[in-house]
Amino acid sequence: MSLVVVGSVAYDGVETPHGRVDRMLGGAATYIALAASYFTKTRLVGIVGDDFADEDTRFIASRGIDLEGLERVPGKTFFWAGKYSPDMNDRETLVTDLNVFADFNPKLPESYRDSDYLLLGNIQPELQRNVLAQMKKPRLAGGDTMNFWIKDFRVELLSTIAQWDFLLINDSEARMLSGESNLKRAASKILAMGPHTLVIKRGEYGAMLFHRDAYFIVPGYLLEDVFDPTGAGDCFAGGFIGHLAEQGFDLQAGHIGRGDLSRAVIYGSVLGSFCCEKFGVERFRTLTRAEIDARFQEFRAFTSF
Amino acid sequence: MSLVVVGSVAYDGVETPHGRVDRMLGGAATYIALAASYFTKTRLVGIVGDDFADEDTRFIASRGIDLEGLERVPGKTFFWAGKYSPDMNDRETLVTDLNVFADFNPKLPESYRDSDYLLLGNIQPELQRNVLAQMKKPRLAGGDTMNFWIKDFRVELLSTIAQWDFLLINDSEARMLSGESNLKRAASKILAMGPHTLVIKRGEYGAMLFHRDAYFIVPGYLLEDVFDPTGAGDCFAGGFIGHLAEQGFDLQAGHIGRGDLSRAVIYGSVLGSFCCEKFGVERFRTLTRAEIDARFQEFRAFTSF
Numbered sequence: 001m002s003l004v005v006v007g008s009v010a011y012d013g014v015e016t017p018h019g020r021v022d023r024m025l026g027g028a029a030t031y032i033a034l035a036a037s038y039f040t041k042t043r044l045v046g047i048v049g050d051d052f053a054d055e056d057t058r059f060i061a062s063r064g065i066d067l068e069g070l071e072r073v074p075g076k077t078f079f080w081a082g083k084y085s086p087d088m089n090d091r092e093t094l095v096t097d098l099n100v101f102a103d104f105n106p107k108l109p110e111s112y113r114d115s116d117y118l119l120l121g122n123i124q125p126e127l128q129r130n131v132l133a134q135m136k137k138p139r140l141a142g143g144d145t146m147n148f149w150i151k152d153f154r155v156e157l158l159s160t161i162a163q164w165d166f167l168l169i170n171d172s173e174a175r176m177l178s179g180e181s182n183l184k185r186a187a188s189k190i191l192a193m194g195p196h197t198l199v200i201k202r203g204e205y206g207a208m209l210f211h212r213d214a215y216f217i218v219p220g221y222l223l224e225d226v227f228d229p230t231g232a233g234d235c236f237a238g239g240f241i242g243h244l245a246e247q248g249f250d251l252q253a254g255h256i257g258r259g260d261l262s263r264a265v266i267y268g269s270v271l272g273s274f275c276c277e278k279f280g281v282e283r284f285r286t287l288t289r290a291e292i293d294a295r296f297q298e299f300r301a302f303t304s305f
Numbered sequence: 306m307s308l309v310v311v312g313s314v315a316y317d318g319v320e321t322p323h324g325r326v327d328r329m330l331g332g333a334a335t336y337i338a339l340a341a342s343y344f345t346k347t348r349l350v351g352i353v354g355d356d357f358a359d360e361d362t363r364f365i366a367s368r369g370i371d372l373e374g375l376e377r378v379p380g381k382t383f384f385w386a387g388k389y390s391p392d393m394n395d396r397e398t399l400v401t402d403l404n405v406f407a408d409f410n411p412k413l414p415e416s417y418r419d420s421d422y423l424l425l426g427n428i429q430p431e432l433q434r435n436v437l438a439q440m441k442k443p444r445l446a447g448g449d450t451m452n453f454w455i456k457d458f459r460v461e462l463l464s465t466i467a468q469w470d471f472l473l474i475n476d477s478e479a480r481m482l483s484g485e486s487n488l489k490r491a492a493s494k495i496l497a498m499g500p501h502t503l504v505i506k507r508g509e510y511g512a513m514l515f516h517r518d519a520y521f522i523v524p525g526y527l528l529e530d531v532f533d534p535t536g537a538g539d540c541f542a543g544g545f546i547g548h549l550a551e552q553g554f555d556l557q558a559g560h561i562g563r564g565d566l567s568r569a570v571i572y573g574s575v576l577g578s579f580c581c582e583k584f585g586v587e588r589f590r591t592l593t594r595a596e597i598d599a600r601f602q603e604f605r606a607f608t609s610f
Contacts, residue, residue, distance in 0.1 A: 087486055181392055184529045205510040217607055219522040224489045262610035302522055303608055305567035
């Protein structure tokens with residue numbers, strides 16, 4: 001099964017209590033694709049400038065990720081810099097230079113259009129809708145969004161997610177999107193907007209899944225050292241859709257249920273937790289599928305009673 | 306099996322986004338005992354003034370709780386009032402009138418001393434130690450504490466918990482007690498202080514159990530309406546020790562393990578969640594054991610994958 005991932009490919013500057021890196025590979029699509037690449041054939045759609053380093057292209061490609069959809073244009077690659085609070089639960093954005101990403105208008109290569117799964121990273125809702133329109137007939141499509149689109153592009157966003165199978169957002173976004181502070185009520189309202197599946201990410205506290213009338217909650221993995229949480233939510237998304245794609249699940253055939261989706265949430269949690277163990281994408285240089293599966297079993301061990 | 310519960314019996318004034326009650330039955334020992342009473346013979350030790358209403362005594366007694374250890378002295382009962390933030394994750398204390406509780410010096414009735422289990426609510430560490438000294442040979446003993454004792458009575462507290470089997474505290478208290486912001490490291494340090502079992506309560510995010518080298522994490526129950534979180538942590542403690550007492554677990558016989566303690570954490574979570582459904586102790590006027598066991602099964606359903 002094949003997966004298309006659309007979103008930002010960027011350079012990040014990050015400061016956490018554990019250190020600081022001025023410029024390193026980042027971007028939502030990068031993290032999502034790297035995480036998903038452990039499970040399924042992954043195809044990336046993004047845009048970078050002519051400053052994008054060959055070694056970064058090579059690293060992404062080394063994970064078997066198809067880069068035909070990574071556009072390279074004159075100018076500079078999207079740059080973001082931020083600084084985390086001492087407990088790393090908050091971060092302050094220091095720099096957002098959209099650069100070539102400002103004109104990102106994702107076009108799917110012909111070879112991508114019959115892919116089975118689509119994961120839309122956080123970009124303008126209308127662009128997300130245009131991407132879905134370019135796909136032939138994906139088994140499952142969905143994605144992420146953020147406070148900015150919820151607040152200022154609500155109409156566009158609602159018509160976009162109405163077409164999605166799943167939406168992956170964090171708890172404050174779920175509250176903002178639904179206008180409900182209680183997450184159970186928030187989830188009911190969001191499911192009524194279209195998606196049959198909602199995943200609410202809660203950072204260190206884990207994640208919740210809502211699928212029709214069923215729900216599932218998992219606590220976060222207990223890391224002894226969180227070096228850098230940048231990209232953890234995107235890696236969650238990559239692990240989640242990666243598992244569903246690997247299993248070949250779809251809704252039409254009726255063989256996707258709360259149990260399958262819950263295990264996808266665990267794979268998402270596993271990938272998100274590994275992401276935090278090193279700065280940026282560094283953990284993915286050594287991470288193996290065996291480590292991923294071992295941590296999946298750890299989740300079983302520390303949550304069963 | 307029998308359980309002794311020691312701590313405050315009080316009147317509370319509470320304001321939450323759902324309403325306000327000027328004066329209602331409260332206090333840590335009240336909540337702990339009510340929750341534990343669904344599982345085991347429960348004996349309360351506390352102090353009240355001559356304003357303590359007969360109907361409140363009758364209500365506590367109606368749950369089969371032994372009140373021989375509830376001292377009644379001239380003066381007023383401990384009164385606390387607080388107001389919760391809109392999301393109910395924070396609260397502001399408006400009034401703390403210790404009244405007769407200021408001179409609380411718990412004495413166990415002779416009939417209590419051979420009880421099998423001891424749960425010490427949050428009181429001065431030296432008083433907690435004196436209570437344990439009055440017990441003959443409990444199978445398990447432990448309790449709660451708070452930031453005030455951790456900060457200003459550290460030496461006394463450390464010598465108190467060194468004698469305990471288990472400590473039940475919240476996440477910020479665990480960080481303060483250990484000096485570690487990471488909860489895994491914090492737990493290791495606290496277990497090295499004496500208790501073989503540590504439970505860290507995380508409010509709406511659930512709870513964590515650490516027992517020797519093993520750990521267990523459970524998310525919080527997803528309530529659609531939280532009317533009043535007052536007493537939820539104490540009800541957690543009551544459900545936790547209640548289950549252990551009902552099963553007759555002890556460490557000497559070697560038949561207590563991570564699994565047993567995990568199920569006790571679930572019963573704690575169940576009782577804490579019911580507590581939030583109405584103001585004060587109101588939910589305990591109608592709560593049945595069948596409801597408790599049904600919610601225990603719900604926990605299995607929404608956490609298994």
